[in-house]
Amino acid sequence: MEKAREAQSRLLQSQMSPHVLFNALNGFAELIHKDPAAAEGSVRSLAHLLRQLLTFAEFKVITLQEERALVEDYLHLEGLRLGSRLSSIWQWEERLQSRLVPPLLIQPLVENAIKHGIAPVKQGGILRISIREEAGSLLLEVANTGSSLGVKDGTRPGLGLGLRNLKDRLALAFGPDASFGLAEREGWTIATISLPGDKIAP
Amino acid sequence: MSAIRIAVVDDEPLARERLSRLLTELGVEVAVELEDGTDLLQWLRSDGKVDALFLDINMPGATGLEIMAELPPSLPVVFVTAHADYAVRAFDSEAVDYVVKPVFKDRLERALTRIRSRGSAVKEGPGIRSASQGVQPRFPVRAGDGHVFLDLRKVTHFEIDVDTVWAWCGGNKFKTPWGALAEVESAFQEACLVRAQRHILLRPEMVTGVRPLPGGRCSARMGDGVDIPVSRSATPRLKELLHLR
Numbered sequence: 001m002e003k004a005r006e007a008q009s010r011l012l013q014s015q016m017s018p019h020v021l022f023n024a025l026n027g028f029a030e031l032i033h034k035d036p037a038a039a040e041g042s043v044r045s046l047a048h049l050l051r052q053l054l055t056f057a058e059f060k061v062i063t064l065q066e067e068r069a070l071v072e073d074y075l076h077l078e079g080l081r082l083g084s085r086l087s088s089i090w091q092w093e094e095r096l097q098s099r100l101v102p103p104l105l106i107q108p109l110v111e112n113a114i115k116h117g118i119a120p121v122k123q124g125g126i127l128r129i130s131i132r133e134e135a136g137s138l139l140l141e142v143a144n145t146g147s148s149l150g151v152k153d154g155t156r157p158g159l160g161l162g163l164r165n166l167k168d169r170l171a172l173a174f175g176p177d178a179s180f181g182l183a184e185r186e187g188w189t190i191a192t193i194s195l196p197g198d199k200i201a202p
Numbered sequence: 203m204s205a206i207r208i209a210v211v212d213d214e215p216l217a218r219e220r221l222s223r224l225l226t227e228l229g230v231e232v233a234v235e236l237e238d239g240t241d242l243l244q245w246l247r248s249d250g251k252v253d254a255l256f257l258d259i260n261m262p263g264a265t266g267l268e269i270m271a272e273l274p275p276s277l278p279v280v281f282v283t284a285h286a287d288y289a290v291r292a293f294d295s296e297a298v299d300y301v302v303k304p305v306f307k308d309r310l311e312r313a314l315t316r317i318r319s320r321g322s323a324v325k326e327g328p329g330i331r332s333a334s335q336g337v338q339p340r341f342p343v344r345a346g347d348g349h350v351f352l353d354l355r356k357v358t359h360f361e362i363d364v365d366t367v368w369a370w371c372g373g374n375k376f377k378t379p380w381g382a383l384a385e386v387e388s389a390f391q392e393a394c395l396v397r398a399q400r401h402i403l404l405r406p407e408m409v410t411g412v413r414p415l416p417g418g419r420c421s422a423r424m425g426d427g428v429d430i431p432v433s434r435s436a437t438p439r440l441k442e443l444l445h446l447r
Contacts, residue, residue, distance in 0.1 A: 019284040019285050022284035022302070022303050022304060023214070023217070023284045023303060025303070025304045026216070026217055026220065026284065026303035026304035026305060027214070027216040027217070027220075028304075029220065029304045029305075029306070030216050030217075030219055030220035030223070031216065033223070034219070080216060081214050081216065081217075082214065083214070083215045083216070119213075119260075119262070120262050120263075121262050122213070122237065122238060122262040122263065
């Protein structure tokens with residue numbers, strides 16, 4: 001029980017940074033004047049995102065499809081802020097999307113990739129989100145171009161709160177069977193979560 | 203009054219549009235919209251002229267705070283950001299104002315008032331509420347065997363020693379005619395003086411930075427470089443006057 005409570009509290013802590021919300025509201029306030037229909041769409045995305053975040057705190061697992069819907073709403077808000085500087089690619093094996101996983105595994109990685117990789121760069125960058133199966137493991141991967149994290153040269157500061165929480169939540173849910181890694185390859189910064197594929201229903 | 207000419211610097215297109223539209227509606231001339239600090243410095247170097255800047259803090263490349271250090275000190279800067287937690291550093295850097303997103307017209311109007319009052323008045327630290335309006339701002343202090351008149355707007359704080367109130371100004375203290383801090387408070391009722399400690403009254407306009415201290419207290423850095431510890435009971439009032447929440 002203790003473990004479950006801890007996981008829940010870490011989940012709540014790992015939710016969206018407040019400045020993302022305030023930036024989004026600043027955008028909404030302008031869209032209301034400029035493009036009311038787009039403003040309404042954005043309010044819908046935000047409402048959906050907030051509802052999902054509240055609901056997911058109650059669940060131990062959700063489908064990857066549900067996680068994707070949440071990430072899409074999140075990207076909608078960030079797209080409002082970053083405009084054409086943010087583009088995203090989904091490499092999504094649909095046969096895997098009914099897999100059940102702990103909530104908010106992909107969203108914090110996306111938030112991180114935008115914050116450290118794409119937003120700091122004037123021309124922006126590309127976000128690539130993929131799920132696939134490899135050697136019996138389920139791999140969730142978020143990759144981005146743009147600013148380097150300095151993984152290779154060791155200049156990167158320690159993991160942020162969001163990523164530390166993510167690692168702790170993985171450990172609480174799967175013990176040593178799950179892993180999290182950050183790497184840099186050919187201009188991409190790649191965050192990968194590896195889950196024990198066979199232990200996850202269905 | 204001629205229109206204030208400003209530059210808007212923000213990497214987010216919608217945020218730029220919003221600031222420009224609202225400021226234009228407030229009668230400001232938006233001379234240029236720029237995406238980041240590097241563009242701003244380049245624009246200023248190529249003879250761009252403005253009366254004030256509205257500057258985002260988190261931008262690609264240098265942050266707004268870093269950019270401010272490169273700017274001429276006479277150019278008023280208003281920071282506009284979604285992060286409330288840069289406020290102390292912003293005041294340290296002598297920003298005229300610090301506006302949090304989402305931004306609205308009434309708040310920008312207040313920022314413009316601060317820019318205008320800064321342009322005409324003596325430069326007096328961060329542009330917080332201009333407390334000296336409507337107040338007789340001069341008072342006599344002892345000088346040799348005569349008196350000179352000191353301007354309240356140059357005073358950082360008042361200090362009582364037994365039954366003498368001293369006015370601190372430019373790092374020196376001057377003997378005032380008062381015998382209690384309460385008399386100073388009643389002489390300048392509209393001046394928003396803050397009782398930082400039992401024996402000190404400080405003028406928030408002269409605070410250039412605030413740092414938290416243990417136990418809910420804080421330390422106020424005054425314009426002349428002196429740090430004054432502020433009691434736990436006075437800290438919320440000071441923060442309120444400095445718009446730090």
